[in-house]
Amino acid sequence: xxxxxxxxxxxxxxxxxxxxxxxxxxxxxxxxxxxxxxxxxxxxxxxxxxxxxxxxxxxxxxxxxxxxxxxxxxxxxxxxxxxxxxxxxxxxxxxxxxxxxxxxxxxxxxxxxxxxxxxxxxxxxxxxxxxxxxxxxxxxxxxxxxxxxxxxxxxxxxxxxxxxxxxxxxxxxxxxxxxxxxxxxxxxxxxxxxxxxxxxxxxxxxxxxxxxxxxxxxxxxxxxxxxxxxxxxxxxxxxxxxxxxxxxxxxxxxxxxxxxxxxxxxxxxxxxxxxxxxxxxxxxxxxxxxxxxxxxxxxxxxxxxxxxxxxxxxxxxxxxxxxx
Numbered sequence: 001x002x003x004x005x006x007x008x009x010x011x012x013x014x015x016x017x018x019x020x021x022x023x024x025x026x027x028x029x030x031x032x033x034x035x036x037x038x039x040x041x042x043x044x045x046x047x048x049x050x051x052x053x054x055x056x057x058x059x060x061x062x063x064x065x066x067x068x069x070x071x072x073x074x075x076x077x078x079x080x081x082x083x084x085x086x087x088x089x090x091x092x093x094x095x096x097x098x099x100x101x102x103x104x105x106x107x108x109x110x111x112x113x114x115x116x117x118x119x120x121x122x123x124x125x126x127x128x129x130x131x132x133x134x135x136x137x138x139x140x141x142x143x144x145x146x147x148x149x150x151x152x153x154x155x156x157x158x159x160x161x162x163x164x165x166x167x168x169x170x171x172x173x174x175x176x177x178x179x180x181x182x183x184x185x186x187x188x189x190x191x192x193x194x195x196x197x198x199x200x201x202x203x204x205x206x207x208x209x210x211x212x213x214x215x216x217x218x219x220x221x222x223x224x225x226x227x228x229x230x231x232x233x234x235x236x237x238x239x240x241x242x243x244x245x246x247x248x249x250x251x252x253x254x255x256x257x258x259x260x261x262x263x264x265x266x267x268x269x270x271x272x273x274x275x276x277x278x279x280x281x282x283x284x285x286x287x288x289x290x291x292x293x294x295x296x297x298x299x300x301x302x303x304x305x306x307x308x309x310x311x312x313x314x315x316x317x318x319x320x321x322x323x324x
Contacts, residue, residue, distance in 0.1 A: 025120075031117055035117055036100050036102055036115035036116075036117075037100060037115065037116045037117055037118045037119050037121065038093065038098045038100060038115075038116060038118060038121060038131075039058075039098070039100075039102075039104055039105060039114065039116065039136075040113070040114060040115075040116045040118075040136045040137075040139040040143060041088075041091060041112060041113060041133070041136040041137050041139075041140045042111060042113070042137075042140045042144070043140055043141055043144075044151070045151070047076065047081065047082050047084075049082060049084070049087060050087065050088055050112065050137060051110050051111055051112035052069075052087075052088040052091060052112035052113070053071065053087060053088065053110055053112070054069050054070060054071030054072065054086060054087060054088035054089060054091075055086070055110075056069055057104075057108060058103075058104035058107065058108055061103050061104060061107045062103065063099070063101065063103065064097045064098065064099055065097070066093060066094040066095075066096075066097035066098045067091075067092070067094075067104065068090075068091075068092040069088060069090070069092075070088070070089040070090050071088065071089060072086070072087060072088075072089040073085070073086065073087075074086055088133065090132065090133050091132070091136060092130060092131070092132055093130070093131045093136060094129065094130055095121055095129040095130075095131060096129040100115070102115055108156075109155075109156055110156065111151075111152055111156055114140065114143060116140075116142075116148075117146075117148065195223075199224070
């Protein structure tokens with residue numbers, strides 16, 4: 001009796017509370033700001049045409065091969081209405097195989113792909129999960145209307161270059177090639193100075209007083225780890241030559257940074273790379289395993305042949321009718 005009253009009291013308490021579930025689809029669920037469904041394509045309203053140029057980067061980076069893209073010449077570029085020389089011809093997306101990883105969005109250089117919030121893309125037949133170019137563009141326009149994406153002021157390449165150089169690109173003015181080269185040279189000089197400070201050496205001259213043109217002409221210093229690896233490889237080659245009873249190879253002479261960085265083609269082809277002892281051991285074990293499996297197969301074939309011979313002999317020994 002007491003349990004009955006407790007259950008009725010619990011029911012009355014919960015009846016006064018608001019519901020914790022939403023009646024989908026009459027009530028739309030609240031999605032997280034970073035929720036990602038299948039990717040869609042964006043539309044350039046200024047031209048108008050897709051941002052996608054069909055460069056095939058998304059198709060190559062896709063881990064499930066669910067994207068199929070083709071490129072063609074942009075007819076609007078020939079007319080002078082667009083700056084894109086190439087444009088996407090067709091773009092097919094298999095939503096059934098898409099894992100919503102977002103790699104296509106990260107590797108796209110033209111802000112042509114975004115992740116949508118279409119969580120209810122289920123269909124009764126799998127062929128209906130194949131989205132073409134028009135469907136993806138319409139879905140991208142819907143995402144822009146919802147406020148999940150807006151056209152960027154600068155290109156993705158300009159934003160990346162500005163982030164590497166520590167500056168911000170002007171609105172609508174992408175960084176030029178000279179600015180990117182100068183930023184890369186300054187970054188390399190800063191990195192060389194930092195490594196020299198870690199080793200307790202004086203900073204290189206090009207990092208402090210050299211002009212950008214001189215800094216580009218000077219060859220970078222050889223990393224101590226690279227030098228140690230080369231010495232270890234030479235020692236291993238000498239040890240193997242001693243084991244084979246051959247003369248040890250001539251030790252490499254000290255060369256200038258230019259010779260170190262750009263050896264002659266015949267010298268580069270003659271120096272064989274050193275094989276790791278662990279790799280050699282794994283190769284030896286693989287050879288032994290292959291030989292063992294070959295022996296087992298030969299023994300199995302011999303056993304099968306012997307059993308077939310015994311069966312044929314037993315069939316011949318059975319009594320039967322003799323033809324007159």
